[in-house]
Amino acid sequence: MPLALVDCNNFYVSCERVFNPALENKPVVVLSNNDGCVVSRSNEVKALGVKTGGPWYQLESLAKKHGIIAYSSNYALYGDMSARVMSLLSTFSPKQEIYSIDECFLDLEGFDPQSLLEYGQTIRQAIKRGVGIPVCVGIADTKTLAKLANHCAKKGLAGSDGACDFGRMNEAQRSDLFARIPAGEVWGVGPRITHRLEALGIHTVEDLRTAALERMRDQFSVVLERTVQELNGTPCIELEDAGAPRQQITVSRSFGSPVTAFEDLAESVAYFATRAAEKLRQDGSVAASVCIYIRTNPFKEGEPQYQRSLIVPLAQPTDDTLKLVAAAIQGLRASYRSGLRYKKSGVLLMGLQPKGSVQPTLFDDPEKQLKSDNLMRVMDTINRRIGQGSLTIAASGINQRWSMRRERKSPNYTTAWNELPVAE
Amino acid sequence: MFNHKVAAGFPSPADDYIEGRLSLDEHLIQHREATFFVRAKGSSMAGAGIFDGDLLVVDKSLAPQSGDIVIAVLDGHLTVKRLVHRGGKVILKPENPLFRELELKEGQELTVWGVVTSAVKKFI
Numbered sequence: 001m002p003l004a005l006v007d008c009n010n011f012y013v014s015c016e017r018v019f020n021p022a023l024e025n026k027p028v029v030v031l032s033n034n035d036g037c038v039v040s041r042s043n044e045v046k047a048l049g050v051k052t053g054g055p056w057y058q059l060e061s062l063a064k065k066h067g068i069i070a071y072s073s074n075y076a077l078y079g080d081m082s083a084r085v086m087s088l089l090s091t092f093s094p095k096q097e098i099y100s101i102d103e104c105f106l107d108l109e110g111f112d113p114q115s116l117l118e119y120g121q122t123i124r125q126a127i128k129r130g131v132g133i134p135v136c137v138g139i140a141d142t143k144t145l146a147k148l149a150n151h152c153a154k155k156g157l158a159g160s161d162g163a164c165d166f167g168r169m170n171e172a173q174r175s176d177l178f179a180r181i182p183a184g185e186v187w188g189v190g191p192r193i194t195h196r197l198e199a200l201g202i203h204t205v206e207d208l209r210t211a212a213l214e215r216m217r218d219q220f221s222v223v224l225e226r227t228v229q230e231l232n233g234t235p236c237i238e239l240e241d242a243g244a245p246r247q248q249i250t251v252s253r254s255f256g257s258p259v260t261a262f263e264d265l266a267e268s269v270a271y272f273a274t275r276a277a278e279k280l281r282q283d284g285s286v287a288a289s290v291c292i293y294i295r296t297n298p299f300k301e302g303e304p305q306y307q308r309s310l311i312v313p314l315a316q317p318t319d320d321t322l323k324l325v326a327a328a329i330q331g332l333r334a335s336y337r338s339g340l341r342y343k344k345s346g347v348l349l350m351g352l353q354p355k356g357s358v359q360p361t362l363f364d365d366p367e368k369q370l371k372s373d374n375l376m377r378v379m380d381t382i383n384r385r386i387g388q389g390s391l392t393i394a395a396s397g398i399n400q401r402w403s404m405r406r407e408r409k410s411p412n413y414t415t416a417w418n419e420l421p422v423a424e
Numbered sequence: 425m426f427n428h429k430v431a432a433g434f435p436s437p438a439d440d441y442i443e444g445r446l447s448l449d450e451h452l453i454q455h456r457e458a459t460f461f462v463r464a465k466g467s468s469m470a471g472a473g474i475f476d477g478d479l480l481v482v483d484k485s486l487a488p489q490s491g492d493i494v495i496a497v498l499d500g501h502l503t504v505k506r507l508v509h510r511g512g513k514v515i516l517k518p519e520n521p522l523f524r525e526l527e528l529k530e531g532q533e534l535t536v537w538g539v540v541t542s543a544v545k546k547f548i
Contacts, residue, residue: 021535022500084457130458130485132537413460420463423480423495423502 001235002108002116002139002167005146006089006123009134009154011102012040015081016071018132019413019421027068031056034254035072035407072409080414084131092123097240103150105143107239113167120163139165143237144230147187148205152177178206178231188227193220205231249287251276252346258297259342265294266329272347273328277321278380280349286317288351290324292331297343308335317353320372324349452542458485460538462495462502469493469504471519478545480504482538497535498526504540 008014012030017023027044031037038045038054048066050059056070063070082101090096095107106123108116120137127135138150145166151157153164158177166174183205184194200219202208209231217225226236251272259265269292280287295307312331314323328347411419453459464478472493474480480495488494490509495502496516505516505526514534516526528534 020500021497021502021537024500088457126485130455132484420461420479421502422463422465423504424465424468 002111002113002141003143003146003239004093004106004108004116004120004123005099005138005143005150006104006106006127006135007138007150007154008085008102008127009136010040010042011082011133012071012073012078013042014133015074015078016410017042018081019077020410023069027066028071029056029068030071030073031408032073034256035070036254039073070408072407074410074412076412076415077410081131081133085127085133085135088127088130089123092119092126095239105146105239108139117163117165117168120165124162134162137163139163139167141167141233142230142235143239144187144227145233148181148185148231151181151185157181175206178209179204181205183208186227186231188223193224196220248352249276249279249283249349250346251279252293252344254344255342259345260338260340262332262336262338265336265342265345266332268345269294269328269332269347270325272345273325274321276347276349277319277324277376280324280352281319281376281380283352284355285352286319286355287314287324287349288317288353289313289349290327290331291348291350292328292335292346293348294332294335294342294345296340300341300343304340306337306340308337310335311350317351319355319376321376322372452481452544453483454541455483455485458538459483459541462504462538462540464504464543468518468520468523469506472506474504474519474540474543475545478543480540481542481544483541484538486539486541488536488539493540495537495540497537502537507536 013023013028016028016030023042025044026042027048028042029038029045029050030040032039035056038050038052038056038059041050041052045068048062048068050062050068059068062068078101085102086096086098086104089104089106093106093108095109097105099105108119111119116139120139123137124135127133136150136153138146138148138153140146140149149158149164149166153162157180158164158169169177181204182194183189183197183202184191186205186208189197189208196219197203197208202211208228211228213225213228216228229236253268253272255268259268273290289311291309291311293307293309296303296305298305310331312327314327318324332345411421413419413421460482462480462482464474464476464480466476474493482495486492488507490507492507493504494507495504496507497503498516503516505518508515508517514528516528516534518525
């Protein structure tokens with residue numbers, strides 16, 4: 001069963017470049033929440049040896065020297081661009097599994113095996129032209145191999161520009177290629193396993209592919225055994241259909257500066273519950289319970305530490321912002337302790353199910369339900385039309401003292417009328 | 425079923441004739457994923473009916489043809505001009521006599537960001 005893994009190149013940086021072409025060929029990074037760490041790098045930055053996850057403040061002198069341009073994360077932009085890319089990609093296969101914000105698997109079963117590489121190039125061109133995002137395509141018989149093929153495409157390890165089809169290579173060519181790739185590049189093989197594999201003399205992908213299955217299972221796990229099988233072309237990890245709705249929704253942030261007052265923490269929790277409820281309604285789901293969590297900064301030595309998460313079950317699964325916020329605040333009230341400096345809070349919606357599937361109870365009031373649905377629809381429409389957060393419930397606060405630092409954020413080019421790109 | 429409100433009276437005679445209401449999105453957007461909105465600035469395209477502040481509907485997926493109004497990348501910035509192929513040359517042509525044509529020099533490559541398919545102006 002041939003399948004493709006399509007992965008966007010340096011996705012966040014690429015999104016910024018679409019709307020600001022002056023960034024082309026310049027060293028660019030995108031920083032995480034609170035402008036803390038590097039989360040996306042342009043090739044120019046990679047060439048300077050800057051690693052993902054490195055703290056930004058440590059890079060400032062290097063940045064000055066090489067003129068590295070830094071952006072704060074613009075999640076509204078990346079989210080919209082991701083939706084465009086994924087939607088366009090879905091037209092290339094009857095079955096798509098969206099794996100993350102910037103990568104998805106496409107089922108290529110039944111396509112002419114001789115022209116898959118060309119199909120990969122067609123996909124690349126369509127995404128580049130239609131949305132402006134460069135992508136790489138890896139094609140193989142299993143998910144693990146497709147991931148690896150994508151790695152080869154990205155690094156130019158296997159000829160063709162930006163696309164790689166293992167099906168086009170013979171056994172000897174593949175062995176030769178795998179012998180040049182470190183085992184740690186394989187999907188699911190993390191640094192700890194890599195370390196232990198090395199102790200056993202397993203250094204390359206080829207070493208891992210030819211390792212004895214029982215030995216992998218006994219000394220590691222069935223997971224690694226499955227990985228080895230997948231490297232040999234036996235599919236063990238199913239393609240999950242994109243249609244499957246998410247199992248839970250999380251909205252959380254670290255605060256720009258520590259928060260101590262209950263009111264400020266409650267504002268943040270209410271705001272996160274509001275955003276999570278919007279996502280829930282977009283999916284057409286309802287949640288059975290709300291989990292809230294708060295914690296202090298574990299990296300601040302000498303400060304009292306505290307963390308707590310609490311699940312609040314709902315009487316009836318709902319997608320109503322007011323009910324979800326009320327539950328979140330109730331959870332916070334039970335978890336909050338005064339006199340602490342909180343660094344992070346978050347809201348998880350759990351027990352998600354399609355809205356239509358919920359059993360009505362005798363106590364439901366259809367009139368009330370209709371009113372709630374209408375109110376939520378109005379809220380979503382207004383927020384869509386005049387910008388996220390225009391209409392919100394009073395509990396989520398107006399000043400948002402806790403909001404994160406995003407000093408270098410680009411405009412919301414595709415989601416706010418007053419921030420559109422300008423052409424002279 | 426106990427959950428349903430029972431409607432009393434006769435059904436509306438118009439019910440059978442209800443069709444989807446017209447949508448501007450449907451009218452103006454051919455390729456949803458590839459369509460972006462861009463704000464026009466200045467008066468270089470006044471002759472084509474594009475004025476300062478107009479909303480441009482831009483389709484990135486269309487192959488630009490000579491005569492199309494396009495968003496092009498010029499020195500790293502977006503610009504709106506008419507694309508003209510004339511005698512083997514590529515020209516970005518403003519629609520305003522106060523502005524100069526821009527002819528691409530030998531070896532200079534033009535990046536067309538997208539094709540402008542319509543402009544929207546609001547009066548209020």
